[in-house]
Amino acid sequence: MGAEVKPVINSMDDPLLERFRPQERCEHLNFDVHANVARIEKDETDKTIVAYSVDLRLHCRDCGLPFEWVGLPLGFSHYQPTVSIDGQEMRVPAIPLGGKVTEGLAGFRVTMQAFPEKEPTRQ
Numbered sequence: 001m002g003a004e005v006k007p008v009i010n011s012m013d014d015p016l017l018e019r020f021r022p023q024e025r026c027e028h029l030n031f032d033v034h035a036n037v038a039r040i041e042k043d044e045t046d047k048t049i050v051a052y053s054v055d056l057r058l059h060c061r062d063c064g065l066p067f068e069w070v071g072l073p074l075g076f077s078h079y080q081p082t083v084s085i086d087g088q089e090m091r092v093p094a095i096p097l098g099g100k101v102t103e104g105l106a107g108f109r110v111t112m113q114a115f116p117e118k119e120p121t122r123q
Ligand SMILES: [Zn+2]
Pocket: 023, 026, 027, 028, 029, 060, 061, 062, 063, 064, 065
């Protein structure tokens, strides 16, 4: 039995890099967009459609690298575009042409907050 031989990548031009991390060599010239349209029902008992949501994911067709959506709030809303926690799914509310946005639908937003360095002490 011999010791495992690990390939060594000597530079960014090394052909081994292409084999192990092709996305670092890809120019991302071709894309696939995966779209899912969800019809949102009022609730479990009332199946009336009150909203639509279009979920979009973008990948490089050549290397498969997913893209992240930039500049959108984390969460889900029926009133503005949002992005999933991993940043890879954009969720866009939509209505049929000439339709009206249903008011009062629930959503959520994720906010970031730093933890305090130590717990507050009791007075
Ligand atoms: Zn690519």
